Amino acid sequence: MSAWPTRTTEGWTASVYATYLQDEFFIDRPDQGRLPHLGANAFGQSGSVSVDTWGGQVESGYRIPIGHGHLEPVAPISYAQTTIGDSNVFGTILHWGDEDSFRGATGFRLSMPVMNTDTLHGQFAVRCAAWDEFDGMNRVALVSTGPITGVEDNFSGAFGEVGGALNLYSKDGHSRAS
Numbered sequence: 001m002s003a004w005p006t007r008t009t010e011g012w013t014a015s016v017y018a019t020y021l022q023d024e025f026f027i028d029r030p031d032q033g034r035l036p037h038l039g040a041n042a043f044g045q046s047g048s049v050s051v052d053t054w055g056g057q058v059e060s061g062y063r064i065p066i067g068h069g070h071l072e073p074v075a076p077i078s079y080a081q082t083t084i085g086d087s088n089v090f091g092t093i094l095h096w097g098d099e100d101s102f103r104g105a106t107g108f109r110l111s112m113p114v115m116n117t118d119t120l121h122g123q124f125a126v127r128c129a130a131w132d133e134f135d136g137m138n139r140v141a142l143v144s145t146g147p148i149t150g151v152e153d154n155f156s157g158a159f160g161e162v163g164g165a166l167n168l169y170s171k172d173g174h175s176r177a178s
Contacts, residue, residue: 015033017030024063025063028058028059028061030057031055032053032054032056033052050085051082051083052082053081054080057077058077068112069112069113071109072108072109073108074105076104076105077103079102081101083097091145092144094140094141094142095141096139097139101136102134103135103136104131104134105132107129111124118171119171120170121169121170121171124165125164127163129160130160131160131161132158138152139151
């Protein structure tokens with residue numbers, strides 16, 4: 001019996017990505033599915049549960065040249081649905097059901113070149129966005145010998161995002177690393 005909690009994760013992820021370009025206007029469309037199987041062992045209890053998430057995002061923007069770099073106002077919108085299997089913790093069944101996330105944002109990305117050789121082009125980007133989660137109510141029902149108890153986690157509302165990236169591109173346009 002392990003006194004310390006342990007966790008294992010197995011599963012797979014599938015992704016599809018597409019981009020539409022028209023002069024300086026763009027639309028990016030990444031879609032993704034994640035199907036992990038989680039296992040846990042803590043305080044003499046062990047079990048596993050499947051967690052399936054499917055979703056997609058559409059982001060549109062416009063590329064404005066500024067000096068050697070670009071400013072891109074962006075507007076993404078995304079949706080994901082997660083289904084979590086039931087689990088048993090000390091005799092109480094945790095019944096999750098389907099959890100949805102639907103959110104949109106407005107923001108910008110500023111990118112500047114940082115490297116330019118005969119074979120590679122490097123670019124640094126900073127992204128800032130203000131998001132709003134429209135459908136962020138997560139629920140779980142606790143089922144035991146007593147009455148069923150519902151617990152909610154309301155993730156609705158506004159939040160911010162700030163991030164950075166370093167992208168490397170081959171001059172021939174066939175390879176990219178981020």
